[in-house]
Amino acid sequence: MTDSVGESVDARHWISCMEQVASQRDKQSFMELFDYFSPRVNAYLLGMGVDSGLAEDLSQEALLALWNKAHLYQPRKAAVSTWLFRVARNLWIDRLRKQRATVYELDDEYLEAGVGAEDPEEDTGALDADRIQEALDALPRNQAQVVFKAYFEGKSHSEIAADTGMPLGSVKSSLRLALQALREKYGENV
Amino acid sequence: MNIQHHLQPETLMAYAAGTLPAAMALVVGCHAERCSQCRKELRSAEALGGQMLETVAAKPLPEAARNNVMALLDQQPLPERAPASAVASTQGDDSFLPKRLKSLLGIDNYNQLKWRKLAPGIEKFNLPLDEGKSFMLRIGAGLAMPVHTHKGAELTLLLQGGYHDKLGSFHMGDVADLDSSVEHQPVAFDDEPCICLAGMDAGLRFKGLIPTLMKPLTGL
Numbered sequence: 001m002t003d004s005v006g007e008s009v010d011a012r013h014w015i016s017c018m019e020q021v022a023s024q025r026d027k028q029s030f031m032e033l034f035d036y037f038s039p040r041v042n043a044y045l046l047g048m049g050v051d052s053g054l055a056e057d058l059s060q061e062a063l064l065a066l067w068n069k070a071h072l073y074q075p076r077k078a079a080v081s082t083w084l085f086r087v088a089r090n091l092w093i094d095r096l097r098k099q100r101a102t103v104y105e106l107d108d109e110y111l112e113a114g115v116g117a118e119d120p121e122e123d124t125g126a127l128d129a130d131r132i133q134e135a136l137d138a139l140p141r142n143q144a145q146v147v148f149k150a151y152f153e154g155k156s157h158s159e160i161a162a163d164t165g166m167p168l169g170s171v172k173s174s175l176r177l178a179l180q181a182l183r184e185k186y187g188e189n190v
Numbered sequence: 191m192n193i194q195h196h197l198q199p200e201t202l203m204a205y206a207a208g209t210l211p212a213a214m215a216l217v218v219g220c221h222a223e224r225c226s227q228c229r230k231e232l233r234s235a236e237a238l239g240g241q242m243l244e245t246v247a248a249k250p251l252p253e254a255a256r257n258n259v260m261a262l263l264d265q266q267p268l269p270e271r272a273p274a275s276a277v278a279s280t281q282g283d284d285s286f287l288p289k290r291l292k293s294l295l296g297i298d299n300y301n302q303l304k305w306r307k308l309a310p311g312i313e314k315f316n317l318p319l320d321e322g323k324s325f326m327l328r329i330g331a332g333l334a335m336p337v338h339t340h341k342g343a344e345l346t347l348l349l350q351g352g353y354h355d356k357l358g359s360f361h362m363g364d365v366a367d368l369d370s371s372v373e374h375q376p377v378a379f380d381d382e383p384c385i386c387l388a389g390m391d392a393g394l395r396f397k398g399l400i401p402t403l404m405k406p407l408t409g410l
Contacts, residue, residue, distance in 0.1 A: 027263060034259060039248035046249060056251055060259050064266065071269045078233070082240025089208045089239070099212035099321045103219040106290055121230045124237035132241045151207045151239050152246060156391075157200065158342075168369075175200040179231070182238055 014080035022070035033080070034063050040081075041088045047152040048092055058095065062088045076123050092154075135181040142166070143174040150175060193225050195364035199235070201345070202228060206235035213322030213389035217345040220288035220387060221365045223279050284382070285350040286362050291387070294318070300328070300350065300385055322391045329353070329378040329386075337375040342391040344368045351384035353377055 014036075020029035041062050045055035065087050073083055090107075093100045136144065142164070149155045149163065157175075161168045197218060204210045205218045222229050280287040280298070287299065294317065297303060303326070305313035311330030326349075329335065345367055352361040353376040360366060360376075368374070378384035 022269075025263075027260070030263065031256075031260065034256065037243075038255075038259075039250040040243050040246055042251055043246045043249040044243060047246070056255055059251055060255055060262075063259060064262060067263060068266050068269060078237065079240050081243045082237045085239040085243045086236055088243075089206075093208050097208065097212075097321075099319055100208070100210075100215050102294055103212065103215045103290060104208070106219065106293065121226065122233050124233045132237070133245065136238075136241065136245075147238070148242070150203060150209065151242050154207070154209050156209050157204065172198070172200040175203050176198075179199050179203060179235060179238060182241075183234055 011079050011081075015075045018066075018070050018073050018075070018080055021067060022073065030067055033066060037066075037081070037084055038063050041084060044085070044088055044152060045092060048096075048154040050092065050096065054095070058088070058091045062091055065091075078124050082124060132182055132185055135185040136178070139178055139181060143177055146171055146174040147178045193227070193363045195358070195360055195366060196225065197221060197228050197231075197345070197365055198367045199231060201343075201367050202232045203235045203238070206232060206239055211322030211389075211391050212319045213317070213324035214343065214345050214391060215389075216290060216294070216317070216319065216324060217347050217365065217387055217389040219290050221345075221347050221363070223288045223290065224281065224286060224363045225365075284362075285385075287349070300326075317387075322389060324387075324389050326385060326387050329376075329384045331378055331382055331384075332380045334375055334377040337373060339373045340368065340370050340390060342370055344388060344390040346389075347387045349385045349387055351382045352379050353384050353386075354379070 014033065017026075017029040017033050020026035021033070038059050042055050042059040045058055046052065050058065062084060066084060073080070078086075086107075090101075090104050093104050136147075139147070145164065146160055146166070149160045150157070155163065157171050158168055160166070160171045164171070166174075201210070201214075201218060205215055210218065218228075222232055279289040279292070285300070287297075292298070295303070303315045305315050305328055308314050311333045312335070313328040315326045315328075317324035317326070327335075331351075345365060346360075347365045348360050348362050350362060352359060352364070354360065355374040355376045357366065357368075357372070357374060376384075
């Protein structure tokens with residue numbers, strides 16, 4: 001969905017919901033975010049191999065984090081979906097890959113303290129969701145599958161190679177091409 | 191600082207996806223503390239994850255979960271400002287101590303570590319992570335590491351001094367992001383000891399008889 005200037009209406013809508021939550025503690029805006037994003041966070045966690053009971057708990061926790069930290073959200077830095085992806089990933093790490101938690105906790109601290117805040121190069125919030133999607137849709141099917149397995153099935157690159165029968169080098173180049181496609185779309189918007 | 195050697199995009203994507211073993215994630219996180227180019231790439235890799243969240247086939251939570259969250263909203267503590275970070279990384283002219291290492295090891299400088307001697311002029315410190323292999327090496331000025339390849343991927347971040355090998359010169363802040371096909375022999379610069387942090391998903395594989403014999407001794 002885009003408006004006349006070609007910007008994604010949805011992405012902006014979620015940003016304004018976040019602003020309402022941050023400034024007014026507006027429950028209606030929060031429930032809109034909840035209804036849209038909680039089934040997606042849940043799908044992500046189930047894909048990462050979390051059992052359904054825990055996925056349900058962690059999805060609730062992720063959305064409550066959004067309620068509690070809405071005032072720290074910076075629209076210029078990341079889309080709401082990106083912010084929530086990071087929250088869900090960190091919850092998964094914290095509960096199921098404990099050893100990695102120290103490394104990632106400090107990432108949150110950085111973002112919240114505004115490291116990179118002055119560097120527009122680190123902004124991804126202005127990305128046009130429709131155009132990123134266009135770039136992803138244009139990926140050949142096997143490349144798209146590699147990206148999905150890496151992000152939404154929690155597979156390492158060698159596991160993906162074993163799963164798909166692709167050589168490890170092709171798995172890596174598929175990932176690079178996907179990121180490059182995204183960055184090129186990004187470049188067009190700046 | 192001018193960083194010449196960066197992480198591969200697919201390594202940053204694995205970090206964004208949360209799938210790197212702790213030993214390797216630590217190196218990525220430490221390098222990103224100092225490298226805005228890799229931070230920028232990492233933010234894009236996370237944006238890709240966010241976009242996929244938009245398009246994944248939704249799996250709704252039960253109605254009870256929705257009611258539960260609604261009921262919890264009023265019980266949440268009032269929002270707090272972002273806490274100022276207690277630990278900052280130390281970025282001097284001749285040494286870089288990332289915040290993550292300070293926080294994990296509780297140190298202010300590298301002399302506080304209990305370095306274990308591997309060979310004359312070469313010392314090692316094992317980090318308390320058992321997901322993958324995580325260790326630091328301190329190599330005396332001008333000394334060489336044995337030639338080795340890796341069973342899997344290896345990330346090495348330069349924290350003090352530097353080394354050169356056939357891939358080039360690596361200075362403080364640079365990272366070597368290598369896969370199992372690379373055989374190399376880092377030699378520390380002549381003017382000062384080199385300290386580096388390595389993270390790998392499997393052990394090193396030394397080449398030739400003598401290094402093979404050394405392997406049980408060095409514990410690499």
